[in-house]
Amino acid sequence: MMELDSLYQEVILDHYKHPLNKGLSEEYDVQVHHINPSCGDEITFNLSTEGGIIKSITWDGVGCSISQASVSIASDLLLNKTLEQAGSIAEVFIELMHSKGTKDGDPLVLEDAVALAGVSKFPARIKCALLGWMAFKDAAVRIKQLKEPDTRGSN
Amino acid sequence: MMELDSLYQEVILDHYKHPLNKGLSEEYDVQVHHINPSCGDEITFNLSTEGGIIKSITWDGVGCSISQASVSIASDLLLNKTLEQAGSIAEVFIELMHSKGTKDGDPLVLEDAVALAGVSKFPARIKCALLGWMAFKDAAVRIKQLKEPDTRGSN
Amino acid sequence: MSLDVATIRKDFPIFDRTVRDGKKLIYLDSGATSQKPNSVIDAEGDFYRFHNAAVHRGAHQLAEEATDAYEGARSKVASFLGARAEEIVFTKGATESLNLIAYAMGNAASGSRFALTSKDQIVVTEMEHHANLIPWQQLAARTGAQLTWFEVLPDGRLDLNSINEVISENTKVVALTHQSNVLGTINPLDAIVARAHEVGAVVVLDACQSVPHMPIDVKTLGVDFLVFSGHKAIGPTGVGVLWSSVLEELPPFLFGGSMIENVTMKSATWAPAPKRFEAGVPNMAQAVGLGAAIDYLSKVGMDKIHEHELLLTKYFLEQLQKVPTLKIIGPTDLELRGSCISFTVGQIHPHDLGQYLDSQGVAVRTGHHCAWPLTRKLGVPATTRASLYLYNFEEECDLLVEAIVKAQKYFA
Amino acid sequence: MSLDVATIRKDFPIFDRTVRDGKKLIYLDSGATSQKPNSVIDAEGDFYRFHNAAVHRGAHQLAEEATDAYEGARSKVASFLGARAEEIVFTKGATESLNLIAYAMGNAASGSRFALTSKDQIVVTEMEHHANLIPWQQLAARTGAQLTWFEVLPDGRLDLNSINEVISENTKVVALTHQSNVLGTINPLDAIVARAHEVGAVVVLDACQSVPHMPIDVKTLGVDFLVFSGHKAIGPTGVGVLWSSVLEELPPFLFGGSMIENVTMKSATWAPAPKRFEAGVPNMAQAVGLGAAIDYLSKVGMDKIHEHELLLTKYFLEQLQKVPTLKIIGPTDLELRGSCISFTVGQIHPHDLGQYLDSQGVAVRTGHHCAWPLTRKLGVPATTRASLYLYNFEEECDLLVEAIVKAQKYFA
Ligand SMILES: Cc1ncc(COP(=O)(O)O)c(C=O)c1O
Numbered sequence A, B: 001m002m003e004l005d006s007l008y009q010e011v012i013l014d015h016y017k018h019p020l021n022k023g024l025s026e027e028y029d030v031q032v033h034h035i036n037p038s039c040g041d042e043i044t045f046n047l048s049t050e051g052g053i054i055k056s057i058t059w060d061g062v063g064c065s066i067s068q069a070s071v072s073i074a075s076d077l078l079l080n081k082t083l084e085q086a087g088s089i090a091e092v093f094i095e096l097m098h099s100k101g102t103k104d105g106d107p108l109v110l111e112d113a114v115a116l117a118g119v120s121k122f123p124a125r126i127k128c129a130l131l132g133w134m135a136f137k138d139a140a141v142r143i144k145q146l147k148e149p150d151t152r153g154s155n
Numbered sequence C, D: 001m002s003l004d005v006a007t008i009r010k011d012f013p014i015f016d017r018t019v020r021d022g023k024k025l026i027y028l029d030s031g032a033t034s035q036k037p038n039s040v041i042d043a044e045g046d047f048y049r050f051h052n053a054a055v056h057r058g059a060h061q062l063a064e065e066a067t068d069a070y071e072g073a074r075s076k077v078a079s080f081l082g083a084r085a086e087e088i089v090f091t092k093g094a095t096e097s098l099n100l101i102a103y104a105m106g107n108a109a110s111g112s113r114f115a116l117t118s119k120d121q122i123v124v125t126e127m128e129h130h131a132n133l134i135p136w137q138q139l140a141a142r143t144g145a146q147l148t149w150f151e152v153l154p155d156g157r158l159d160l161n162s163i164n165e166v167i168s169e170n171t172k173v174v175a176l177t178h179q180s181n182v183l184g185t186i187n188p189l190d191a192i193v194a195r196a197h198e199v200g201a202v203v204v205l206d207a208c209q210s211v212p213h214m215p216i217d218v219k220t221l222g223v224d225f226l227v228f229s230g231h232k233a234i235g236p237t238g239v240g241v242l243w244s245s246v247l248e249e250l251p252p253f254l255f256g257g258s259m260i261e262n263v264t265m266k267s268a269t270w271a272p273a274p275k276r277f278e279a280g281v282p283n284m285a286q287a288v289g290l291g292a293a294i295d296y297l298s299k300v301g302m303d304k305i306h307e308h309e310l311l312l313t314k315y316f317l318e319q320l321q322k323v324p325t326l327k328i329i330g331p332t333d334l335e336l337r338g339s340c341i342s343f344t345v346g347q348i349h350p351h352d353l354g355q356y357l358d359s360q361g362v363a364v365r366t367g368h369h370c371a372w373p374l375t376r377k378l379g380v381p382a383t384t385r386a387s388l389y390l391y392n393f394e395e396e397c398d399l400l401v402e403a404i405v406k407a408q409k410y411f412a
């Protein structure tokens, strides 16, 4: 059971049973909808920012414990971060997921999300853990387009 | 060499070196052109009949000794036969070619063509031996269409 | 049971291995791909070791032997299906077979019975595998034809009530699965084939989940096309079959060597079937391996395999239904079904359940099983599927049930 | 020579057998298909024996292992070609790879760089294998585009004099072979790639006869698509490769499971490359076998193999040209060519010559070699071809020459 317990850590099952920020807010800056084509899991993800800082993340969806816990963790972890900070946390998390069990993850950066480190040993589940984070990345790009219309020049 | 000699019998090499009826007649009832797609061999085949009897076969083409000898033999064997007789001789020959070396062929029916019996042991060469005979079958169908316009009724 | 499963399992080397820290392998995923007996593995290997050469091409002994082996495999497939050798095309799998049919129809000259226009209809069903749905969607999009379908009833059967409207005078193709790879439902063909032929349509049967599991005679079925994959029938990967009685009328799909009659720089003409549909150096070793698979299945006996699977399915259905909150997705009447058994267990997500079962050595498949429109329609975006074959036995069901009960505790 | 051929041959079990009443096998037909080392045969077998499951689908250990093996093979192919794994698609062979490109272009939405109209041109050459000619003829016929070609000079080289007219502003695709499978000619790519890219066309390289025989780096070649077959590169039958740097822009070809993003009854969207191009349960064991083939070739060293073949080709050309009435069809300058050596011998028809050689244990290929327009153009409807590989050696040339001389007497 060792292997399985490293996948389903207590923290994960907790988030799964009591997900944070689940239930879509009525107001949001952008909403995205993501699907996991291999299992059919779906997520809707609302994101709002103020002055570049994430002020609200809410979501809803169906999926396995890993995907549900992962988005729950993300929705909590990324709150009140700037979009840049959140983006780099997401990159760190994505890297951890592709580490094939060779990394533990930095708890100072990833907090509860380090509990998902075990997922990287189960290739079929990496997409589950990434579903919410990919939704976040997508939403972040869109919110930037929305709120920071190209200021770099006139091309 | 046993095997090879059973393929290249003296009769065959003779026909190959001194083919009968090679060179196209200027007059003919039908002319057909056949190709062997696997090796690129080609044959043009002229056929004429009178009152249902084969009066002239001439041909030209490029090909291996088997295909050249086989059409040479056919052009001689089928001459002065009725189309029906020639057709059934062709069927006997085709059957011999598909006999995988189990039959010798009836010399009373096939005459020189029995020398080709060995070809049936070499699957890649069966098409060579059949090239001229297929051209004959095709020409026979066309000559019937030409000379015996459907007399069976008005359908 | 009438099959000597213990003896059969000795022929399948994978059952000698263990999974997840020494656990016995309980393989319940034959619907995705089947395991292979030694005779199949050796047939492929021996082809390379002793007879390897390009078929139909060389004038040397190896080429002759390779051709004999390859064409011998074609004859085996033909007699296995009650067909003639010229009616058998080797493809790389059922997916290619189905795409071949759809693309070849798209290549048909206007006026041909296969040429589709915006007036025509293509009929599928709601329970099709993506491989028997998307090629038809695409053909419809390319030709302007309309795609319609038979719906699936809540109990997992096709709704044939309006068969005469679904298959109309404009229908040119009816494509459907023989056994659903999700529900296990075996579709009643007689009425569908009769109606299709009445309106002049051809019937394409996806037999991926039936050919490996029951005796099949194409003449009795009455369909016009039938496809299956070698790898689901204890054969190698990389080989599939297309059978059809109307190949001669069908234009080619893949273009290249060996499928031609004559070629110039500007155009080409085609060889007769089945060569017309086998461009290039074929998957020779795999076809030969499939021949060995068919020898094996025939020796065991398709009727015995079918009987064995039905008894086993009965047992699985009975035992599974005793598990609280477990729900069978698909018909529970044995008359209507085969051995693909889908279910849900309370609120446990199939991915989690599958993962837990894996930790116990039990291999199942979870998800939409490449039949997403079906699982959506049934309101179960994902299910867990146990699919059985000749090497499975009753005790494996008990272990599955035991593992499910443990999973319920784990995720409680 | 720098290769230890005797040791290499020990790895290829087919050389243990004899042909035609105990004669040693002289295999000079690797251009049609190559022989396989034990490591390749075993890799395929071991996949079935130990790791067989459907990749990308199951949530169990076997499925994970199968996926690792399959994706591992993809990485091996990628690094062999100097490419990235996402740029590699497994097909059933080069013929499918080429048809994939042509059909996918046919599926491109209008406005895409791949969509062809009657204003556009497709350029091929007169020395193409049917597999790199007919798919383009057909695409031209479907789209109304014009098919034009580079001619072949009597010495077997491409006539590039009017390159700027042949490849025009309207050219969208230039498809050509790297090494001719008849003449042995290696085509100069730089000028063609430069001109093609100047006009915005993509270059499709048929590398069937080069990837197995010389080091290849796709970045150095500068082409946009490259294809080859596993079975000509000591790999299994039933597997081929499509490499492309522009896969992301290309629509799919075969439709079915695993290549989708989302599916409803009415329509579907696609997964990113390479998955988008691999519908269905793939040819897993064959891809894994190809991975083992690449390991073997890499261990021997592609530069060494190339050097060995050049030395061998030199010897064959020298010895063959000493035979009275024997004529080499193709360039005799080693700088311009590889190890496919075609020839004619006086008036002896290649079929007869091949048959005689076979009786001596020498396996060659005869005919138009699936490049009929080329042999017609050169006025030799058929040739005899000896094609060499890493396991051939000089004495085999001597035996070939001896057998040819005997054949001359036999048919005199
Ligand atoms: C130059 C060339 N292109 C394409 C092909 C087709 O390859 P395959 O038959 O393996 O698909 C071949 C071999 O037959 C070839 O030599």
Ligand SMILES: Cc1ncc(COP(=O)(O)O)c(C=O)c1O
Binding pocket: C031, C032, C093, C094, C095, C096, C129, C131, C132, C177, C179, C180, C181, C206, C208, C209, C229, C231, C370, D256, D257, D279, D280, D281, D282
């Ligand atoms: C019913 C059905 N149709 C089609 C397919 C596709 O078969 P393959 O992936 O072998 O091409 C499958 C299996 O995945 C199936 O179960």
